[in-house]
Amino acid sequence: MKGYEELYAYFETNLKQQAFDNEPSELYAPIQYTLALGGKRIRPVLTLMACELFGGQIEKALPQAIAIELFHNFTLIHDDIMDDAPLRRGKKTVFKKWNNNIAVLSGDTLFALAYQYVQKTEVNILPITLSVFNKTAIEVCEGQQFDLNFETENDLSVDQYTEMIRLKTAVLFGASLKIGALIGGANNEDAESLYNFGQNIGLGFQLKDDLLDTFGDEKIFGKKTGVDIILNKKTFLYLKALEIADDETRNKLVDFYNNDSKQEEKFREVKAIFSRLKIDQLALEKIDEYCKMGKESLAKINLNTEKKESLLAVAHRMIDREK
């Protein structure tokens, strides 16, 4: 079984060979720019890995791996418009570098291009592959809308938050694995188990993201911490804190999130509350829980443990990371 590094290199080389240099250049330049920004390419690597897990040649899963990465990048271009985000991976976002119209339209094109790669599947598994892809695309849109809604909603539970990140983030990990498994020859039951593995790991991945944003070590994390708190993002940390805090602390937190105060002070104070409530510990426990559920799903698949090791290594890379 090939490991992450080998598959990452294989995917990267092959993605670079897709030119996307058609006309009009105003449409394709932002697509080339976005794909060249890089990233960890975890989703397509998972697709290739799942294919190999069931004895398939990774070449057979390459078009679907590309489809998933294109789809993911389409969502980034459109999400950046909606979040009014100036930077992505340290570079200007498409709508800032070009404009809103070009970001909308190059995103749309990238979405359609993703389907051109979906199409390159053997006809016997095209219906199921397309169906997983469609369901996932719709769910990711729903997740993004819930995320937008949450900005102005004050009565949120941890469960609602979890459902939002499941849709917005976790299902795409599940789908990446399921599609790879189907191409590799898995039966539906095994493909479904792998989907559940991916979804749970995806939930853990997002909670880890929340945790690092507040508690990460900036030197290792490589990004500024405190962004979620400064932007009043209702993450797991915040919602869990509201759930377990006494009335006085809860009111203090709500105050911080509803009134403008000095960014540095706000971050320091809110983080101190989270620490006092041991929210970081609770988050780690929750992440462990997802990790465990993921592994249970993986255990259901009737393949020897050795074969599953590359997948477990990626899961740990997603969850144990400090950056």
Place this chain on the structure above:
Amino acid sequence: MKGYEELYAYFETNLKQQAFDNEPSELYAPIQYTLALGGKRIRPVLTLMACELFGGQIEKALPQAIAIELFHNFTLIHDDIMDDAPLRRGKKTVFKKWNNNIAVLSGDTLFALAYQYVQKTEVNILPITLSVFNKTAIEVCEGQQFDLNFETENDLSVDQYTEMIRLKTAVLFGASLKIGALIGGANNEDAESLYNFGQNIGLGFQLKDDLLDTFGDEKIFGKKTGVDIILNKKTFLYLKALEIADDETRNKLVDFYNNDSKQEEKFREVKAIFSRLKIDQLALEKIDEYCKMGKESLAKINLNTEKKESLLAVAHRMIDREK
């Protein structure tokens, strides 16, 4: 063979039965709103008609007809953002009624929903159907980008304009027919002939649109005329006029399009120039040409003339219209 009215009613009834009432409602309400705005539904009717032309049951083509109408409505939602258009069919556009983010995201969702209907094709023709759909989706995006580019481009030819409207508008008519034909059991050659018929009729349809916008009778047209001229749209009329005008007239036209002048006066003057140059006549001749080429493609299909009559009637409805 069923006619336009019968198929329109059949399609409309079935489209209404698709609820699209999922959660979050912020995402699905704009989709329901857009689909309820109505429209002529020419594209899905063409799909149903093409299916029947080759002896297929229209029920079999219904999901693809819905897919095409959803796709078309997705492009309308996003185009309205890009064109900053306040109204669509007399009602507020989605981005005006809600906001930019919701218009981007509900458009994306509609695009993904379209693919859920594409998916409902018999497996043996799914690859070709999906491939036509994908190619068309990408071309429509390219056409829209050319249209955006043309706003700031001063050295345009009629040929460049024609290529733009081919991509933005005509290919979807071709695809609507081709997909219907394939479902109905047409061979590739006949499906391609029908595609060419649709593309030519689509070009004629758009030129007629340009013509009516300037020369239509407001009482029959039902909309204000002169919008293209007031917005400096470089349509066939304008570009053809530049091509054949003497230097003095050309400079006058360019002046009108590059300087703000009173809307009413500008419309009157530019229309007078177009009339003097007989641009309306030239447009009608060009439309006739497309119509003729379309009919030649249709003639290549080995079916009796009677069977093709419903299709020809729709073509005439698209092209001979005064509104």
